[in-house]
Amino acid sequence: MPASLRLENLHKRFRAIHAVKGVSLSVEKGEVLGFLGPNGAGKSTTMKMATGFLRPDAGRALICDIDVQLDPVGARRHLGYLPEGAPAYGEMTVKGFLKFIGEVRGLKGAALRQALDKVVERTRLESVWGQTIETLSKGYRRRVGLAQAILHEPDVLILDEPTDGLDPNQKHQVRQLIREMARDSAIIVSTHILEEVPAVCTRAVIIARGRIIADGTAEEIAAMAPGDTPSLEAAFRHLTLGGEDKNQPRAGDAAQAAAEAEKETAGEA
Numbered sequence: 001m002p003a004s005l006r007l008e009n010l011h012k013r014f015r016a017i018h019a020v021k022g023v024s025l026s027v028e029k030g031e032v033l034g035f036l037g038p039n040g041a042g043k044s045t046t047m048k049m050a051t052g053f054l055r056p057d058a059g060r061a062l063i064c065d066i067d068v069q070l071d072p073v074g075a076r077r078h079l080g081y082l083p084e085g086a087p088a089y090g091e092m093t094v095k096g097f098l099k100f101i102g103e104v105r106g107l108k109g110a111a112l113r114q115a116l117d118k119v120v121e122r123t124r125l126e127s128v129w130g131q132t133i134e135t136l137s138k139g140y141r142r143r144v145g146l147a148q149a150i151l152h153e154p155d156v157l158i159l160d161e162p163t164d165g166l167d168p169n170q171k172h173q174v175r176q177l178i179r180e181m182a183r184d185s186a187i188i189v190s191t192h193i194l195e196e197v198p199a200v201c202t203r204a205v206i207i208a209r210g211r212i213i214a215d216g217t218a219e220e221i222a223a224m225a226p227g228d229t230p231s232l233e234a235a236f237r238h239l240t241l242g243g244e245d246k247n248q249p250r251a252g253d254a255a256q257a258a259a260e261a262e263k264e265t266a267g268e269a
Contacts, residue, residue: 004029004078004186005156010049010059012042019045021210022059027186029155032178034201034218035190038240042210043190044084047158050188051081063156077105080154080185082145084161090134094125094144097133098151105152115151122177123147124170138165146174150181157187163196175200194232204232208240 005027012020020042027033037043048054050061052068052075061068063075088097098119102112120126123143128136133144142165149157162178163171178187178200189201197204198218206214206221214221218232225234 004064005050005158005188006062006065007046007050008059008062010046010061011057012045012049012054013057019210020049020056023207023210023212024059025205025212025215027156027188029184029186030182031203032182032187032189032201034197034204035188035207036192036194036197036204036236037207041207041240043207044160046207047083047160047188047190051079051158052076053083078155080149080152080157082149082157082159082162084164088133088141088144088148091132093130093132094136094147095129097144098147101148102151107152115153119147119151122150124173139167139170142166143170143174146177150177153181153184155185157181157185158190159188160190161192162189163191163193194236197232206236206239213239 007023007025010020010023011018023042023046025033035043035047045054049056049059050063050068052061052072055069064078066075066078068075089100092100095116098116099112102108102115107115120129123146125140125143125147128140133141136144142162146159146162149159159178163174166174175196178189181187182202189196191197201218203216204214204218204221205212214224214235221235221239222230222232223235225231225238227234
């Protein structure tokens with residue numbers, strides 16, 4: 001059975017900056033992969049290539065064995081994606097926006113009503129169902145973004161900072177939801193919150209300087225830390241700061257690469 005998500009030797013350059021350098025990984029149904037790395041490491045660029053929003057210079061991404069560049073519509077039928085910032089139409093109500101997303105996804109009639117009822121309960125949006133999105137708090141807007149990503153119960157779910165802006169109770173609810181959805185989906189969670197990895201992820205990958213430098217369980221990666229008191233945080237620092245790379249982008253270069261990525265993504269849309 002093919003992996004639900006497979007990335008094969010992905011490369012991406014933005015002018016002189018080689019942002020992603022041969023990233024390969026696979027995620028199966030039932031797995032929750034924590035995708036970790038410092039700012040400028042290539043995480044968001046990799047996820048944009050995985051979802052088909054950014055064209056790789058080399059390599060390919062497959063969702064349920066469908067190449068996202070050769071058949072983007074077919075691949076996205078199996079995909080749910082929560083990007084950082086989760087753009088939405090601010091003037092629409094939560095109900096109107098999610099109904100619109102469901103219709104775009106091909107849901108209608110009783111199937112659409114059932115999907116909306118289920119997602120509003122899962123994401124705890126009942127109290128703001130009739131409000132316009134622009135009036136919501138950051139935490140509720142994040143939950144609306146999560147709702148649109150899971151509305152069609154995708155086979156592959158890619159979440160970029162899913163708990164950003166949520167309070168501790170909301171974070172707990174989202175983590176529970178991720179564990180529940182992992183029974184039927186392959187999930188990637190990109191996060192800067194290292195505590196989320198042992199809390200919700202079955203496996204973690206660390207990317208730095210555009211390359212994967214660690215792949216294993218939270219315990220296996222924590223054991224890579226030096227000293228007698230290994231921890232995931234210590235291992236992360238050791239792995240991401242422990243080597244010099246003359247091709248590693250400086251902070252300003254990373255910002256430039258991010259800007260270039262946004263321009264190219266807009267051009268691909």
